[in-house]
Amino acid sequence: MWQLPPMASPKLLRPLAVILATLLVITTLWRLRISVLEPLVPDDLPHDHAEAPSGNEETDWSRFAYVQYVTDDNYLCNSVMLFERLHSMHSKADRLLMYPDGISTAEDDTSLESKLVRKARDEYNVKLQPIQVQSRPSGDATWAESYTKLLAFNQTQYDRVLGLDSDSTILQPMDELFLLPSCPVAMPRAYWLDPNGRTMSSQLFVVEPSDFEFGRIMESISHAGGSEYDMEIFNELYKDSALIIPHRPYNLLTGEFRSESHTAYLGNSLEQWDPDRALSEAKYLHFSDWPVPKPWIKARPDVIQDKQPACQTVPEQPENCRNRDLWLGFYEDFARRRKAVCDIDV
Numbered sequence: 001m002w003q004l005p006p007m008a009s010p011k012l013l014r015p016l017a018v019i020l021a022t023l024l025v026i027t028t029l030w031r032l033r034i035s036v037l038e039p040l041v042p043d044d045l046p047h048d049h050a051e052a053p054s055g056n057e058e059t060d061w062s063r064f065a066y067v068q069y070v071t072d073d074n075y076l077c078n079s080v081m082l083f084e085r086l087h088s089m090h091s092k093a094d095r096l097l098m099y100p101d102g103i104s105t106a107e108d109d110t111s112l113e114s115k116l117v118r119k120a121r122d123e124y125n126v127k128l129q130p131i132q133v134q135s136r137p138s139g140d141a142t143w144a145e146s147y148t149k150l151l152a153f154n155q156t157q158y159d160r161v162l163g164l165d166s167d168s169t170i171l172q173p174m175d176e177l178f179l180l181p182s183c184p185v186a187m188p189r190a191y192w193l194d195p196n197g198r199t200m201s202s203q204l205f206v207v208e209p210s211d212f213e214f215g216r217i218m219e220s221i222s223h224a225g226g227s228e229y230d231m232e233i234f235n236e237l238y239k240d241s242a243l244i245i246p247h248r249p250y251n252l253l254t255g256e257f258r259s260e261s262h263t264a265y266l267g268n269s270l271e272q273w274d275p276d277r278a279l280s281e282a283k284y285l286h287f288s289d290w291p292v293p294k295p296w297i298k299a300r301p302d303v304i305q306d307k308q309p310a311c312q313t314v315p316e317q318p319e320n321c322r323n324r325d326l327w328l329g330f331y332e333d334f335a336r337r338r339k340a341v342c343d344i345d346v
């Protein structure tokens with residue numbers, strides 16, 4: 001203990017005591033603040049979410065369908081690969097393949113397209129919906145792709161359909177999305193874009209097919225400019241009425257594993273990025289690593305070398321390459337399944 005100066009009088013002591021008491025209160029509050037906040041990070045993260053609703057015995061799952069749209073062979077194989085995942089994960093809703101009506105399903109047709117369509121039907125319990133791939137006079141393939149996707153709105157034999165872009169991997173079934181409150185369209189945000197734009201991503205969309213909405217879509221398509229695709233049309237029509245599906249865990253980009261900042265994906269800046277945790281909670285992983293090509297196209301080794309996720313180095317700890325290992329694994333897994341399901345090498 002420190003000593004008071006010998007001539008300190010009681011009059012002088014009083015203000016000193018007040019100052020000491022104040023200091024004591026401030027220190028105590030400071031300690032409390034720390035002990036109150038600390039358990040929030042990382043033991044009580046907001047994303048230990050409750051079990052998703054799974055319907056009950058009365059839920060008629062045949063009113064719902066996962067839909068895929070196909071315009072060419074690569075995308076046909078991707079779609080069949082997604083259906084294989086849904087089938088082996090025992091998803092409950094129907095599976096519907098909208099495929100170009102030029103592809104024959106005759107048993108004696110030995111073309112790859114025909115075999116893949118029949119395989120989807122026979123092995124993965126997929127219903128087939130022939131459609132016409134529309135085209136513009138310019139023959140713009142991206143536009144045809146976009147337009148075909150929007151035909152999901154025309155599948156009025158279902159109450160609700162869930163469309164997924166096929167350059168992706170399904171990590172967990174998403175049946176609970178069919179049980180969302182009724183709304184014309186539900187989509188996640190494009191979390192990787194400027195948050196002020198509030199742009200929605202059409203990589204995953206839940207729609208209630210109807211003649212009315214399909215009519216609006218057709219109308220919008222007929223006025224679409226050269227650079228307006230499905231995403232622009234969705235955003236234009238449903239910006240203020242769509243239900244927002246949380247992008248976490250329903251729409252994770254492979255590029256997230258290469259990224260230096262994860263605040264946009266995590267939705268807050270308190271949590272640390274943990275690649276294993278992010279992957280285990282995610283349900284849908286979309287391949288997006290430009291300039292690394294899509295996973296069915298063989299990437300040049302120097303592109304991979306240059307663009308793969310960096311390993312983290314912390315002094316006095318072994319190098320951490322978990323982001324890189326998982327990311328390389330996504331591409332290997334895709335190539336392996338492409339061979340197993342479609343018998344095509346990457």
Ligand SMILES: *[C@@H]1O[C@H](CO)[C@@H](O)[C@H](O)[C@H]1NC(C)=O
Pocket residue numbers: 131132151154156
């Ligand atoms: C929409 O569906 C109806 C049948 O339900 C079909 O006759 C029509 O051709 C479809 N439209 C397009 C553009 O595929």
